[in-house]
Amino acid sequence: MDDSFSEESDETKIARLKREIRCLKMRNEDLIDELTDSRGELNACNQIFHDISTLRKPFSQPPPEILHSIFERTIPPSFLISSSDSFLPNSLWCHVQEQKHAILNVCRTWYMVGLPFLYEVVSIRRIYQLSHLLRTLKYSSLSLKEMIQKVEVLCLTPDWYRQHLEYQLKGLFDICPRISSFSYASESPRCPLPPTIQLTALVVPNITHLELITYIEFDSLQNLLHLASPHVVSLSILSPPAPSDTAIVDTLFRRLEDLTLWERGGGVGPFIRSWKLPRLKRLTFDSDFGEVRLKKFCEVHGAGLQYLHFTRANYTLEGCWHTDLHYRPRLFPDLSESCPILQHIVVPLLAEPLIYKSVKWVDVWVSDRTLNEAQIVRNSLQSTALSANFNLPALKGVRLLPYSELEPRLNLPLLLPPTLVSTTSDSFAIRLSSDVIIRHDVGEIRWIKPACAGHLDEADLKAQKRNDALEEEIDEPNDTLEEDNDDSDSDSDGSFIPDDSDSEDGTDYSSDGSTDQDWDPITKELVVKDWMLMDGLDTDFLRLHDL
Numbered sequence: 001m002d003d004s005f006s007e008e009s010d011e012t013k014i015a016r017l018k019r020e021i022r023c024l025k026m027r028n029e030d031l032i033d034e035l036t037d038s039r040g041e042l043n044a045c046n047q048i049f050h051d052i053s054t055l056r057k058p059f060s061q062p063p064p065e066i067l068h069s070i071f072e073r074t075i076p077p078s079f080l081i082s083s084s085d086s087f088l089p090n091s092l093w094c095h096v097q098e099q100k101h102a103i104l105n106v107c108r109t110w111y112m113v114g115l116p117f118l119y120e121v122v123s124i125r126r127i128y129q130l131s132h133l134l135r136t137l138k139y140s141s142l143s144l145k146e147m148i149q150k151v152e153v154l155c156l157t158p159d160w161y162r163q164h165l166e167y168q169l170k171g172l173f174d175i176c177p178r179i180s181s182f183s184y185a186s187e188s189p190r191c192p193l194p195p196t197i198q199l200t201a202l203v204v205p206n207i208t209h210l211e212l213i214t215y216i217e218f219d220s221l222q223n224l225l226h227l228a229s230p231h232v233v234s235l236s237i238l239s240p241p242a243p244s245d246t247a248i249v250d251t252l253f254r255r256l257e258d259l260t261l262w263e264r265g266g267g268v269g270p271f272i273r274s275w276k277l278p279r280l281k282r283l284t285f286d287s288d289f290g291e292v293r294l295k296k297f298c299e300v301h302g303a304g305l306q307y308l309h310f311t312r313a314n315y316t317l318e319g320c321w322h323t324d325l326h327y328r329p330r331l332f333p334d335l336s337e338s339c340p341i342l343q344h345i346v347v348p349l350l351a352e353p354l355i356y357k358s359v360k361w362v363d364v365w366v367s368d369r370t371l372n373e374a375q376i377v378r379n380s381l382q383s384t385a386l387s388a389n390f391n392l393p394a395l396k397g398v399r400l401l402p403y404s405e406l407e408p409r410l411n412l413p414l415l416l417p418p419t420l421v422s423t424t425s426d427s428f429a430i431r432l433s434s435d436v437i438i439r440h441d442v443g444e445i446r447w448i449k450p451a452c453a454g455h456l457d458e459a460d461l462k463a464q465k466r467n468d469a470l471e472e473e474i475d476e477p478n479d480t481l482e483e484d485n486d487d488s489d490s491d492s493d494g495s496f497i498p499d500d501s502d503s504e505d506g507t508d509y510s511s512d513g514s515t516d517q518d519w520d521p522i523t524k525e526l527v528v529k530d531w532m533l534m535d536g537l538d539t540d541f542l543r544l545h546d547l
Contacts, residue, residue: 067113075099075117076432079415083123083152084185092449095433119147127155130168137175150181150209173204181209181234203227208255211236213262222249229253236260236284239271252276260284260410263293277301284309284410291333298338305339309346311365311410346401346413355391361418362395365403397422400444416440 061067076096086093103114124130130153137144151172157165173179182202202210202224210232212221218240225237226249233255239262248270257279263286272293280301285294298305310332332347334355342356346363354362399418421427421440430438437448 061109064113078121092436116147121150122148123152125154145176148176149178152183180206182207183211185213205231209234213238226251234258238262248274250274258282263289272297282307286311295333298335302339305342307344358394360394360396362398363401363413366400367403402447
């Protein structure tokens with residue numbers, strides 16, 4: 001009985017175990033199926049992640065096109081920054097160069113995109129920089145030769161180096177096919193270029209904008225202009241006196257549209273009849289040009305003139321901008337017959353109203369150093385407003401321009417034409433740096449900037465007048481009054497007194513990388529900031545052949 005029960009119990013266990021085994025097998029098969037499905041889903045997710053990573057990479061840098069657009073809107077344009085200002089203390093030009101170098105030092109991508117902004121305009125401010133530039137262009141693996149568009153020579157050239165300079169310029173123009181503008185403003189009348197220097201290196205088809213603000217022998221200048229006449233579109237020259245025995249060559253300027261004449265000693269007079277200017281549209285001249293010579297010029301070449309600029313900037317005997325040009329009302333001849341399509345006139349404040357039939361826009365230069373000149377101009381314009389309809393029947397607007405003897409920007413009326421701002425809603429501002437702004441309102445353009453060293457503002461001039469009046473009232477001043485007057489003068493004479501507020505925090509343009517001020521209190525001399533003179537570079541221009 002017990003044996004049979006034991007056998008049945010064993011058989012039951014075996015059957016139960018078999019059933020459990022079958023259940024485990026079925027469960028195992030289900031788990032295998034689930035695992036297979038999970039592996040399939042995992043592979044699908046991995047594929048999706050792989051596809052996403054190939055389509056959308058993590059952000060590292062904007063595309064070069066976007067970077068170029070950003071730099072284009074961030075770096076002040078070269079046509080608003082005059083390199084001739086670079087020798088002034090706290091120069092805006094030096095600030096812009098520092099900004100360009102800072103961009104290049106960020107990373108390689110920024111370096112490659114920002115390099116054309118540094119090399120588009122090359123300013124030779126030291127005579128040895130030209131040879132260093134040629135060396136850089138020779139050994140550089142980058143296409144720097146394609147980036148240079150304008151070359152400016154601003155330095156004084158020694159007599160013994162002039163022929164070598166011409167040879168170097170020829171080499172530069174030969175290897176840089178995109179150079180279209182050249183400016184040579186480096187000489188003094190005491191050291192004119194000798195006749196042996198012809199500057200024939202400038203006579204290349206690429207040079208369409210030529211500026212020769214230097215003293216060149218009359219024969220050499222005439223020969224140079226004759227050779228360059230087929231190509232030049234914009235020309236600015238300082239004309240030397242013409243010898244009485246010199247033959248004048250007839251010259252046809254086929255493409256010339258913009259002409260600037262700095263008159264010295266009647267040098268332009270012989271050119272008036274011998275030049276042919278069929279496409280001339282814009283003329284700029286200084287006060288030495290004279291009313292009679294202007295009338296003769298316009299009688300011959302004024303038929304197509306649309307823009308006439310009578311600048312108040314003078315070119316002194318030292319070849320520099322006049323630093324003390326006083327306010328003087330000037331007369332302007334009636335050129336209605338000789339210039340029938342004249343539309344835009346730029347003048348200093350005139351003693352008599354203009355009389356023109358076709359003129360639509362009048363710009364008036366207002367000095368930033370003459371007390372109340374802007375108000376004088378406004379009052380003069382208001383007093384002549386009633387006669388404007390008769391004297392200027394086509395007039396649409398009058399605008400005041402900011403004139404600075406230290407920083408004359410003669411092309412400002414063309415860069416910012418008078419049609420830009422007709423209503424208050426059109427007003428705009430261009431920020432060139434943290435403290436320099438060009439503001440264009442209705443009827444006026446203003447430079448908002450800190451005063452230069454030694455600059456006398458309106459408050460300084462008023463204080464000086466009060467001090468002068470006080471001194472005149474005192475017949476026999478005692479020691480106390482003398483001390484008071486001395487203290488007052490020292491506070492109000494506008495001289496540059498170095499202190500902590502005049503230093504440039506975080507800004508350095510010196511050659512050794514130290515944080516210098518513009519004024520050295522030890523030597524009492526101005527420190528010229530020059531980004532070209534950096535001890536870390538073998539040349540004045542970037543060495544790129546190691547990249």
